[in-house]
Amino acid sequence: MRYVKWSLLGLVALLLFGFFHYTLPQHDIVRIVGTENRRMDIGANSWFFASPDVGNAASTSRDIFFVNAVFADGGTMEYRNEDTGWGWPPYFKMDSFSLATEAKELVSTKAAPVWVAVTHYGWRNQLFTIFPNVIALRQVDGPDATIIPWANIVILTLLLLALFMIRRMWLQFRERTIDPAVIDVRQSIDELDDRADRVGDRARGFFGRMFGRK
Template sequence: MYYVKVTLGVVLGVFVFLFLDYALPSKDTVRITNTYNRLTEIGRNAIFYASDDTGTVQNASGQRDIRFIETVRPSEKVFVYRNEDTGLIWPPYFKYDSSNLHAEATNLRSDSRDPIWVSITSYGWRIPLFSIYPNAISVKQVAGPSDAPLNWPAMLILILLGVLLFLLWRMWNQFRERTIDPAAKRMGAAVDRADARADAAMDRVSGEFTEAREGFTGWLNTWKGKPRK
């Protein structure tokens, strides 16, 4: 049972970590090299794209016209973002300005000779094998490639989650101390009393059986010494 609990705890921890890593906002300092629209096929990876109720329309072939932002990081590694509205359901970024964001990103395009560095806030993962892109939320110009704005939204969310988990832990401990532990003690005491009564009953039965056996043996012994007629 111990190993089952440990395994379940590890699986739950990994799931929570992946969920937070995907959903929480992240900030990257990059240089925008290109912005464009592309018909993108949405298939098994649809969970990593915006839902249909955000205004994005798919054609009969399952293709969607999606805006993309191509960037280069200070390490010269390229990175691509998608630019879609999120709607009101999930994730709760309430983004409806993808057109404005596309215009801002286009206005901040630059090359390596005269770079313009920006900080892009986004959520999600970049997995090239499955054509998965993080969704850009906002773009803001920064002073240079070493300028990394503080990711205070993610920090605030993590702090609130930590406080919530602490409160839930305290409530569970109080509930356990006031309800579960006393009930468990009463149940244990009842089981102990039942065991004691069962042991006492077994002792009485064993004693009565012993007395009956001794009485029967004594009665048999009275017949051993009698002479025959």
């Protein structure tokens, strides 16, 4: 049972890690090399795409803005640029058109690079055709610029505090309610056992006296 317990805890931890890694904002420093508006059919991978832009009707086929970028080491990345609206994750992004224009303004060449900090959430996976979603763009001095993930620090700190408080509340609840109830149940069981033993002793004594007579 111990292995089952730790396996379940490991699975829960893995799911939580994946959830937060996908949802929390991440930062890339890249050079934007182009933008495009691509028509895509959203099918089984719709889970990894945002809802249609705010004000548009829901459809399995729609236009999606993309931002094409290159890292300092030559690696490439494609970001989608979709509104999140009032849905999940709760970024309340409704400016995908403005962000597309901003991305076009930041396009640069290898000879005259403009480095941009891209704030995004999500993953890039070629097998399932999923892309991280751009939340914000900000020009930085160079590819080695330091980005401190303040939002992640604040969110994870608040989450840890909430978990700590929940654990404290649970321990107090168990100490004040569950443990006394368990003790009462055990005492009741012990009393029943004692009564059963006394009844058994009396019965054995009665039958012993009755059958022991000559």
